[in-house]
Amino acid sequence: MKVLLRNVFSAFLCFCPLLLIAQKITVDNTMPRLDEKGQIVDAHDGRIIQFGDRYYWYGTAYGNTNGFTTKNQYVSYSSSDLKNWKSHGPLLKNQPIGVHYRPHVIYNKTTKNYVLWYNWYPKLWDGQFGVAISKNPEGPFTIVNDNTSMAHSDIGLGDLGLFVDDDGSAYVSYNTIKDHQVSVEKLSDDYLSSTKENGGFIAKHMEAGAMFKRNGKYYLLTDYTCCFCNYGSGARVYISENPMTGYKLKGNINRYPGKFSGILNDGIYTGTLYETLSKHEDAFDAVEIRLEKNVKVNALNIHLFTGNRPENCGDVSNPRVHPKIEIPSFKVFKKANGEWSEVKITSQNIQKSALKSELTLTLETTEANHLKIQPSTIDYAFDEIYVNEVEIIQKDNHKTKRDDFEVFIIGKKIRPRPIIPAQQTYVMKLNTDKGEEFIWMGDLWGSASDNIKGHDYQYWSKPLEFYEDGSIKPMKWQHTWSVEAKK
Known part of the structure; x- marks a missing residue:
């Protein structure tokens, strides 16, 4: 019996580490992140990626500069919980003189090298890519090539992002300097150069691209150029079945579609609390509705204010005091898989009362999470x-x-304003008790209370949420959030 109990106890001890692989991680976007010495982490426009049981944060340190100087330096930090960070200092041995941005590190299982790709400018804005390697994730990294040839090197190289597929193939998404054209290009097997296999331009006037894969679909997030802008950039979502080609725009998760209205669903159906849909050239403004989840919609009620018609004052020959009340017609659209399609209106009914009309549009039963009501x-x-x-x-x-x-x-x-006033830097994959989840990261430029660029905050989203069709739900600002992470 004693031997049996001892064996059971020993087995329990061996099993304990398995029970401890999950840990609660809490992210606070309201406070600066600090290293072990209490210093604000100065690491921007890079990435956080898990190697082994630690998270490594690679970024550009700006210090007290404007960000356009040769003082920019690549640095790395590491943490076991995304909260307590250890500084590892400069990342690159003998960093060449120039202006440096966008450091990204991936691991090659075959060569057992950690590979750093970075964007730098011997002279602004003569952009090129450099590649360096290290046997340790924290570096230091030794430069292999400081001017890697790419399919579009001839028109300048700007922001970049790296992605490793399930089969070990690696890709770089990047934008050119000319017209900021975004494309995806395959890397060599050792990740030290480009194969020049390029999928063609996906979009123009974009930067800060980030790739990831979920349920067999490839996602590329990017948006308009944002030169350290404190108002932030958006996050356009392009989705494809192929890592390099076939990307289609499926919405923007970091921009409100237009002007937010708290009036149109406040329960007040009449009076002068109304929104104005103005006519511009050949189209009126429209109403867009974002639902928390898919809803089966049978009908829409539109309450229209009719008391704001121009009066007739002094023209006694005009038989009417006010113009005739007219009820405009509407079309209804739903959004599925990131694309709009018209919903059939089967009937409509109008109920008139003092100063208002209620228009009921009965729809062919449809399920949707986005609706658009467009005056036609x-x-x-x-x-x-x-x-x-x-x-x-x-x-x-x-x-x-x-x-x-x-x-x-x-x-x-x-103007569709950004939801999170940050410039995208990366989408981090996080292993949680719910499986792989994805954290959107962005630099909150101009947010440091002491006005030191290197102290600008970063925003880390709670895990992105997805609709059933694979498109991503729009983000919302979260001061803090928690998740059970696994290692």
């Missing part, structure tokens, strides 16, 4: 349409709760 009356008598409220009607005349959807006014002259 081009020859409408007025240049403005006034909307008090929008209601989503589900099965059995059930109305979607106001807290379950957001409403925006979209149009040609309405």
